[in-house]
Amino acid sequence: MQKVNKRKNTLLEKVFKLSQNNTNVKTEILAGITTFITVAYVLLVIPNILKFGGMNAAGVKGDAAGILTIANDPVVASAFAGTCLASALGTFIMALYANLPFALAPGIGLTAFFAYSVCIRMGYTWQQGLAAVLISGLLFILITLTSIREKIVESLPENLKLAITGGIGLFVALIGLKSGHIVVANPGTLVSFGDFRDPHTILTLIGIIIISILMARKVKGSMLIGILATTAIGIPMGITKISNINLFSMPTIGKTFLAYDFKGLLSHGGSGVLGAITSILMVIITLSLVDLFDTIGTLVGTAQKSDMIQSDGKIRNMKKALFSDAIGTSIASGLGTTTLATVVESTAGIAEGGRTGLTTMVVGILFLVSMFFSGLVGIVPAEATSPALVIVGVLMMSAVVKIDFDDFTEAVPAFFTIAFMPFSYSIANGIAAGLIFYPIMKIATGRRKEVHPIMYIMAFLFILRFILIPD
Structure with missing residues (x-):
């Protein structure tokens, strides 16, 4: 009894309520490390996408920016440091305010939209784009304070929530299979199997086998052990690169810090104030809708697979989680990176038993430390983290057995929610499909009262979004 009391009086217990959430310090730390290792690739991917949008010393856009790297371009290096710092700060807010095991980082889909659509196709500079990101973040803060985002989550029917879980599972698995070279592009069939003689494909398969066996045998820390083991196996295979590593580097964010251009944003294209405002609204609405439903999808999907659903059916600390995401996005824009989103890779840590903000706190600390070790972050190859994502997909797909497929008005939107996430490579698109088809099916069968207003x-907003701003 004394040991229990001692545990309950520790600082970590008081802050994160570990015993109340049926977890402990060791499990939470392990889960945090697992989430970080699984999501660390984002820290290198994000600045490399941003540079294509002109966020580089030369200011060039498109393929001409491809040769610029963190090592040889001060603006790209600043974007890397900003990404690490923004992810850390956003994640700390989630940990301490919402006490949930969800990490925050710039969304890859949103960053690609920022670079290729906003900056390249629409012609905005990255400084003007960051100003638009700040506006979307402030908008999120406003609608979160008024509980609009929380009410949106609560309006989703149970079958769609379950479908979101299954769809995210397929989406995460596809990311893992693609980055592990098991599924590759094919001009004739869209996708196909990779080359199973390729060392990259072989290493990914080895990782899947290792983690699968460890999970089946209920070994604690299966994901982390599998990732580290696969990384080690990749050394003699020539995939894990450990030579010529610059372990320590002093970060700087001076090139992208508060680099807003509101004046240029409002006068973009010389089409007058009205034309500029219309264009800006299109950008902000797209950023807002995609982030809103990426975050909602991740929260709803992972909560269904853990102990974060309360007795009233609501997700624990949902409003605080959404508010953390909104504040994080506003901070991120000032540091020189794009909209923060609740990363789907958080599911890896949750699968390892992460249940509280302590998991997230560990991730945030590692994000912060990564600013000084850009070379070390890149050691773990994609072939080592990909298997973890595939196994997470296996775990999340179990939710689909609870969907009522006997009711066709429920089955159709649930199916489209699940299918469109991997097929369109977007969590938000999958949710949009479900939201559009759900009222259609109910109205057509005289059951419109089952649809929340x-x-x-x-549904109407998403239809407008797809008409006015196609991907």
């Missing part, structure tokens, strides 16, 4: 609004 908010769902009609969301």
Whole structure:
């Protein structure tokens, strides 16, 4: 009894309520390390996408920026440091305010939209784009304070929530299979198997086998052990690169810090104030809708697979989680990176038993430390983290057995929610498909009273979004 009391009086217990959430310090730390290792690739991917949008010393856009790297371009290096710092700060807010095991980092899909659509196709500079990101972040803070985002989550029917879980599972698995070279592009069939003689494919398969066996045998820390073991196996195979590593580097964010250009944003294209405002609204609405439903999808999907659903059916600390995400996005824009999103890779740590903000705190600390070790972050190859994502997909797909496929008005939107996430490579698109088809099916069968009024609004907004701003 004394040991229990001692545990309950520790600082970590008081802050993160570990015993109340049926977890402990060791499990939370292990889960945090697992999440970080799984999501660390984002720290290198994000600045490399941003440079294509002109966030580089030369200011060039497109393929001409491809040769610029963190090592040889001060603006790209600043974007890397900003990405690390923004991810750390956003994640700390999630940990301490919401006490949930969800990490925050710039969304890859949103960053690609920022670079290729906003900066290259629409012609904005990255400084003007960051100003738009700040506006979307402030908008998120406003609608979160008014509980609009929370009400959107609560309006989703149970079958769609389950479908979101299964869809994210497929989406995460596809990311793992693609980055592990098991599924590759094919001009004739869209996708196909990779080359199973390729060392990269072989290493990914080895990792999947290792983690699968460890999970089946219920070994604690299966994901982390599998990732580290696969990384080690990759050394003699020539995939894990450990030579010529610059372990320590002093970060700087001076080139991208508070680099807003509101004046240029409002006068973009010389089409007058009205034309500029219309264009800006299109950008902000897209950033807002995609981030809103990426975050909602991740929260709803992972909560279904853990102990974060309360007795009233609501997700624990949902409003605080959404508020953390909104504040994080506003901070990120000032540091020179794009919209923060609740990363789907958080599911890897949750699968390892992460249940509280302590998991997230560990991730945030590692994000912060990564600023000084850009070379070390890149040691773990994609072939080592990909297997973890595939196994997470296996775990999340179990939710689909609870979906009522006997009711066709529920089955159709649930199916499209699940299918469109991997097929369109977007969590938000999958949710949009479900939200659009759900009221259609209910109205057509005389069951419109089963549809929450908010769902009609969301369906209408998504239809407008796809018409006015196609991907």
